[in-house]
Amino acid sequence: MKLQISSRIAIFALLELAACPERQLAVAEIGEKYGVSSHHLAKVMQILARAGLVRSARGVGGGYQFSGNARRTTLLEVIQLFEDLGAGDANSRLAEATAEGRALREVVAEIDDVASATLGSITITTMLKLVDRSRTRGCRTSASGRRKIAGSPAGASISAMRGHTDKSRPS
């Protein structure tokens, strides 16, 4: 399955913020890491804020902070803020008038059910564990010998990579 870009951006932003809930990050900083325009990301952040998953911090250097429940918020809930998973298009609705269309719908519904169950069972906290594991594996297999950030965990944050402490505001 392919997620819409807004869903992917939202998940990335939530992972960045939930990795260190006390920290504030500016839209530009998150956008830079994932190659997303600040304009697009700002719209995504507004939707996440309305859902109560992030809160904006006012003032100079203000950014966003995670405000959701990372142990309870699932990928499915985030994705559904931006797209309707499993929604058929007009052509498929027409085809459902046929036996072939209905049979195909059953198969697609089975796939959708599995996708929903998967996305609905993976929380932000679980994703952060997967990110850590992926990063650890990446470090083990990387032959590039990249410089390790002193004292940082495997999941080095954007701020840490730039020499900021967790509570520091982005420059």
Next chain:
Amino acid sequence: MEATTPVKAGTLAVRPVRAADVPHIVALDKRVTGLAKPDYWREVYARYGENRGHEPSFLVAESRAADKSAPARSPILGFIVGEVRAWEFGSAPCGWVLALSVEPRARLHGVARTLFEALSAEFKAAGVDKMRTMVARGNRLHLMFFRSEGMAAGPYLQLEKELD
């Protein structure tokens, strides 16, 4: 409904199931699933419980404090059942988690994780390096838990058919 001892950090103990636990397990399962299955749990105990003859794979969690003061009456906080199976469905030997349940009022205190880790240790001691389970797609609570413990979709698909 049985009173449940609140769970405090570091107070959980995991041990092999005993015959005296079976009524508590039946009651806990009924509270969670809404269905009493005493015959089923007696059979599970006979197969996986203390009389099994080798490594126990039916474990219960209880409060250490409650256990010291009244071990016989201490209500269990959760249980897990597992078994190493080999070559079923063509699968190399691996540990199966067959059942896991936690007292609803004791949830979010690490009971399931403690049980899961204890069973994982049993499986490792038995020489297997993989464990799996099966969860209903609609059972988000169990799915979320197993996912949080690092489990992911395996290489098998479960298929079924309505019999005419």
